[in-house]
Amino acid sequence: MPEGDTVYAAAARLRAGLAGRVLESSDFRIPSLATADLSGREVLAVRSVGKHLLIDVAESGPGVGDTLSIHSHLKMEGAWHVHPRGQRWRRPAYQARAVLRTADHEAVGFDLGVLELLADPDAALAYLGPDLLADDFDREEAIRRLGSDPDATIGAALLDQRLIAGIGNVFRSEICFLRRVLPTRPVGEVDLGPVVDLSRRLLWANRMRSARTTTGNTSPNARMWVYGRHGRLCRRCATPVKRGELESPGGERSVYWCPRCQV
Template sequence: MPEGDAVWRTARRLHTELVGQVLQGSDLRVPELATRDLSGRRTIEVVPRGKHLLHRLEGGLTLHSHLRMDGSWKVQGSGARYAAGRRHTTRALLWTAHRVAVGDRLGMLDLVRTRDEDQVVGHLGPDLLDPGFEVAQAVANLMEQPLVPVAEALLDQRNLAGIGTIWASEPLFLHRINPWDPVGKVGAKALGELLVATRTLMVQACRVGRPATTGRTGAGEETWVFGRRGRRCHRCGATVEQGSVGRAPQARVFSYCQGCQGAPADA
């Protein structure tokens, strides 16, 4: 699933290509929006909110989308509209005189009044990539459930928005925190330090265009543990493993090093 940095980059591309441009037409392929026409409206801005995208339009409307596991937004030349329109996975087309934004395999698509955006993103905690990110509020949210495993708490978007399995795995490894340790055991001070470090890594990923936490450039070497299952830990030499937190169907898989972080709670 695209995480906060990937969604930030998507929002930036859409904003750069469409801001100030008048939509010549739209095709929203979900039943609730099939008859809605956004033509004639100018794009005011496209902004991220955690893993969500908010495309604000003239006239006080916001097109909200979430990429879920496989979704994407791409901006192409206007001629691409016809090919994209024939794909059964296309969920949204927005076109100007010269460009077309294609929303493919979108997990969520809603149209709300801009003043009512809280209906779709109001449940989210502080956004790690928001310039005004409130680390104290995010820590307080996490500490409200002190018995929850820290990896599970970090992945709960109600506590803070933008973290997925990459940005749970890498910072926990770097700080040598066992992913199954309860939030209360980790403590507020360590959580604050962890979130500051996580935000720094995510901002860097926004700048370079990909998660790169080790400073290495070889294939499969740019991260410490994420995506490296079965390979040797860069730090201690133990085998990188995968674990999970939460209950099905919300269970989430992440990467860790038992040598550096300790064993699962039930080991």
């Protein structure tokens, strides 16, 4: 499930294969970009902003405009793969939404939930809260935004990308467990400083891992404290882990908690 750490790692892989190179061809397989052609443009940078991924390309002649960014969001099933040209794709071609080729590398975006060209990506994403993986992460602003609605549940607030960017459903449950707070507890009753610090620490620790873990154990059945462990015993107190639906940005989402460890 792509969260901020997953997108950060995807950006790093794309950066290694594309940054500083000229696109020999671009193939966007969605109707809105069917005629877009970025060939001849240099890839200036690849960066993540929360759960959003931006590939910045340079100005080059007439066509789609000046310097712009390829903006994508992985949603639930999306992925970017980058590999030497000529290597077999690891997913079926019908899932491809974008294909970018340089002289020696190929990047393919599969099942991207959002794909568009933006002339001013920073303005388009200005609504996002502080990015947990940004070098200039603003801790105090993140705390201020999270606390802006004291009646909201902490579980819903953590998923609201306008407040803090990068947390998804997995980290939401794990953060609440590690802070020993129920996801349904009102924000106004939660000490937000430690929540923000833990959130940044967890995403930072996982940003380049092949297997996400919040326990520190990378064994397949030992990576999470509560997420995905409904009915199994809490690793701390041996109480069965609960699962429920919590109203969150975008609709109800599953959340996991220990009814004994969290209050």
